[in-house]
Amino acid sequence: MPALRVAGFGDNVVDRFLDRGVLYPGGNCVNFAVFARRLGAESAYLGVFGSDEAAAHVRSALAGLGVSTERCVEREGETGWCDVRVVDGDRVFGEWAGGVVLDAPFEPDDADLDYLSAFDLVHLGPYAALEGSLPRLRERCALISFDLSDDPEQREPAYLDAVAPHVDLAILSAADLEWDEAEDLARAIHARGAGLCLVTRGMEGSMLFDGDRAHRADAVGVDALDTMGAGDAFITAFVLALLERGWTRGRVPSAETVREALTRAAAFAADQCSIEGAFGYAKELVQ
Template sequence: MEAKRLIAIGDNVTDCYVEKQIYYPGGNAVNVAVNARRDGFDHVAYIGIFGNDSHAAHIKDALTKEDIDFHLSRQVYTHTAQPIVTIDNHGDRLFKAGPFRSAQHLFKICLTSDELEQLANFSVCHTSCYSHLENELPNISSRCALSFDFSTNYEISYLKKVCPYLTFAFFSTSDLTSDQTKQLQETCHQLGTQFICCTKGEQGSTLYDGTHFYHQGIKSVDIVDTMGAGDSFIAGFVTAFVAKNMTLSQSLDFAASAAAQTCTIDGGFGYPHPFSDDTLV
């Protein structure tokens, strides 16, 4: 049987919990890569831009321990992005931007011709609106299936730019009505995306394949931290559908379980580290 391979291209950050004085490796692309490997892809690679601080070293250490190949990544001489995370009185996470002029702020990835050719060796590539790869999408999609996280970016001009090249699109639509979500999914499909999945928090998720709408409820767990749950959902779905050959309904169920499991640990996928001298928040 042919090995199933996923590559994630994009952001790496350290999520800094100021009350606890602890940071965790994260970023959409990193979280999806780690969870896809844990969930069952045979080989997972990551291309990103690392800073030259201890935060970047910690991310690399975690990726090494999780068997993620990141040898094609870049390194620059500035600090790692350090978004600030606080918890409100209801237990919800609140995000603030960390220090500017980070590796994530200053640079974007330009794939070489050789790297683009290597993408043909992968079953699927995942990236997101946080990774600034929109101009690379035509080249990527011509070589492998493409998964994309829009988060809450619903602007029609952005959809028109991105959707024609996608196999899988993921949105967070907790602030949309059911009718608005359905209209968004139908629009994305008309623009060329094959599968469009929208997560709506406690209301579960809905997937549209151009013919049917599939609904999946959440899995009940004792929540410790919801950081990275959406990324785990994406990784779980893509792994189930691409690497495990599950049906769409089975893949949604697998994804919901993966997201729930992430909610039972601190951070996107663990690996806590105390604040250090180069923590800038």
């Protein structure tokens, strides 16, 4: 069976751990590409790199990990960043800036779309201003996943109307919601056109709504060193598990496949909590 091929299309940032005095490469779409590579898939990252030392560090890390960046562009400007502290193993976010990814967003041309169409799935998130490209991506790509994050902005009806009809898997981080609230929101996202809706609630577990049933699974308990990247690890392992079982657009995975995917994703996310930063590659933070 040929290796799965997936791409993360969107944000790259550095997570600045103020209490440690270091920064780490990160960003939802970068993390997705890295974790997919670690799980045995061929992977690529596509996006805008800045012109600063932080961007060079992210690019070097991706090259060392075997993640392709062949179609990325570089533009004059700062790499996005987020200030983080770790309290009792959990991340606490502070100030952030989107950097060049949001200041000068990637604008895919026909060659970029041809490139992305060769992957089994393309993953995006809300921090790269690519929502307007979703209709064209859906036309050309086999499968699209989109992480809605946990920001209230990404739960607004107008935003969901712009995103949900164009994605095969919508992902919602909903630790702030109760299960019934999270399921109601997942159903609303599906009703707007998303093929499947994955909900993660940290140590409360996870759920997939497939349009008919809500499948739930427990989290794996862990004494966390650092939860940075755990949600992205869960998403990546879940997506790859579905792809391995033949998931395609318009085909609802079986209950057995969903249970297996949720279980594998929970285990991989738990393992991620033993790593500092999203995937290591610490660099001294100079301010």
